[in-house]
Amino acid sequence: MTGIPLVDLGAQHEQVAEEVDAGWADVLKSTAFIGGPQVATFEAEFAEYSGVRHCVGVGSGTDALELALRALGLEHGSDRDECVLPANTFVATAEAVVRAGGRPVLVDCEADTGLIDVHALAGALGPRTRAVIPVHLYGQTAPVELIRPLARAAGAAVVEDAAQAQGARRHGVCAGGLGDVAATSFYPGKNLGAYGDGGAVLTGDPELARRVRLLREHGSPRKYEHTELGFNSRLDTLQAVVLSAKLRRLSHWNAARRTAAARYARLLSRLPAVRGPVVLEGNEPVWHLYVVRVPARDRVLELLRAEGIGAGVHYPTPLHLTGAFGGLGHGEGDFPVAERLAGKLLSLPLFPEITGTQQERVVEVLGEALEETS
Ligand SMILES: *Cc1c(COP(=O)(O)O)cnc(C)c1O
Numbered sequence: 001m002t003g004i005p006l007v008d009l010g011a012q013h014e015q016v017a018e019e020v021d022a023g024w025a026d027v028l029k030s031t032a033f034i035g036g037p038q039v040a041t042f043e044a045e046f047a048e049y050s051g052v053r054h055c056v057g058v059g060s061g062t063d064a065l066e067l068a069l070r071a072l073g074l075e076h077g078s079d080r081d082e083c084v085l086p087a088n089t090f091v092a093t094a095e096a097v098v099r100a101g102g103r104p105v106l107v108d109c110e111a112d113t114g115l116i117d118v119h120a121l122a123g124a125l126g127p128r129t130r131a132v133i134p135v136h137l138y139g140q141t142a143p144v145e146l147i148r149p150l151a152r153a154a155g156a157a158v159v160e161d162a163a164q165a166q167g168a169r170r171h172g173v174c175a176g177g178l179g180d181v182a183a184t185s186f187y188p189g190k191n192l193g194a195y196g197d198g199g200a201v202l203t204g205d206p207e208l209a210r211r212v213r214l215l216r217e218h219g220s221p222r223k224y225e226h227t228e229l230g231f232n233s234r235l236d237t238l239q240a241v242v243l244s245a246k247l248r249r250l251s252h253w254n255a256a257r258r259t260a261a262a263r264y265a266r267l268l269s270r271l272p273a274v275r276g277p278v279v280l281e282g283n284e285p286v287w288h289l290y291v292v293r294v295p296a297r298d299r300v301l302e303l304l305r306a307e308g309i310g311a312g313v314h315y316p317t318p319l320h321l322t323g324a325f326g327g328l329g330h331g332e333g334d335f336p337v338a339e340r341l342a343g344k345l346l347s348l349p350l351f352p353e354i355t356g357t358q359q360e361r362v363v364e365v366l367g368e369a370l371e372e373t374s
Pocket of ligand 1: 061093163184186187199
């Protein structure tokens with residue numbers, strides 16, 4: 001059997017190829033590469049899909065986080081505005097805080113789900129807290145209804161990092177509409193992926209949306225009029241065409257991911273050494289990643305890769321132990337749950353088009369690897 005990739009973007013492209021070809025031909029003819037009408041169309045479609053009033057397309061998910069924070073009024077360069085976020089996230093969540101002029105305050109995660117530990121979060125709030133950033137890790141949402149009242153009492157906003165959760169729901173409400181403002185990413189490998197970088201800010205607050213629109217466009221309400229310092233972070237017209245085509249299929253693809261996740265759960269039940277992912281009650285996940293926990297993870301990963309199984313690790317190092325955030329002054333042992341998980345996590349191949357045969361093969365090789373390392 002040939003290899004099984006972690007994600008298969010080719011299989012997805014086949015389904016939208018005709019629409020993308022036709023849409024791109026229109027853009028090439030009009031040459032409206034920046035700010036073409038396709039961008040506003042996609043923004044309206046994605047806002048409706050997510051059940052929020054406003055969607056503002058930007059250059060990447062990282063930019064979306066930074067712009068959301070800057071729109072909230074984080075003072076650039078002050079380093080005094082604090083944003084609370086989990087230690088076990090992709091580096092961009094914390095990077096955006098620093099770029100927006102704030103200081104990341106890390107907290108530990110829940111052992112079961114890997115989602116932000118709400119009690120730890122409550123203890124990290126203080127007079128300087130301006131935002132709390134729950135990350136909807138691996139495609140399931142954090143319990144934002146518990147976080148909102150804590151943040152509100154501290155005078156802080158809730159900024160969802162929804163990069164991994166397009167279409168995920170909590171008690172029926174879609175990711176992006178659970179907090180005050182949300183950032184998402186259209187990096188090609190995400191559930192809704194572009195053919196390059198892209199991202200969006202979602203919010204129900206018209207004033208925040210207006211500010212993000214201003215900031216993404218050089219702080220410019222009208223051409224050559226600059227009312228404040230902004231920067232250049234726009235969603236390309238060509239990317240908007242891809243995203244509109246893919247958005248029409250996203251619910252279907254997310255459902256296929258759920259089917260595949262259920263199949264893994266069945267197949268993995270015969271491997272007692274493997275701990276499967278835990279879904280928080282009230283969540284409808286979209287399985288951006290299917291993350292299990294295994295003993296001797298690094299060796300198991302090596303053995304899987306040697307057999308052509310595209311497994312991965314999300315993420316091998318909690319933020320406080322990375323060089324980039326050494327300046328925060330943390331050390332080993334500060335976030336023990338995140339540290340313990342980082343050594344065990346293993347992401348198995350999962351994408352909407354994965355077949356039962358491919359999943360059986362993944363579990364078979366995983367079983368052999370575990371036997372070899374036990
Ligand atoms: C992908 C991702 C981002 C950043 O998105 P980019 O578009 O790559 O900048 C931020 N947070 C999380 C949790 C992500 O997975």
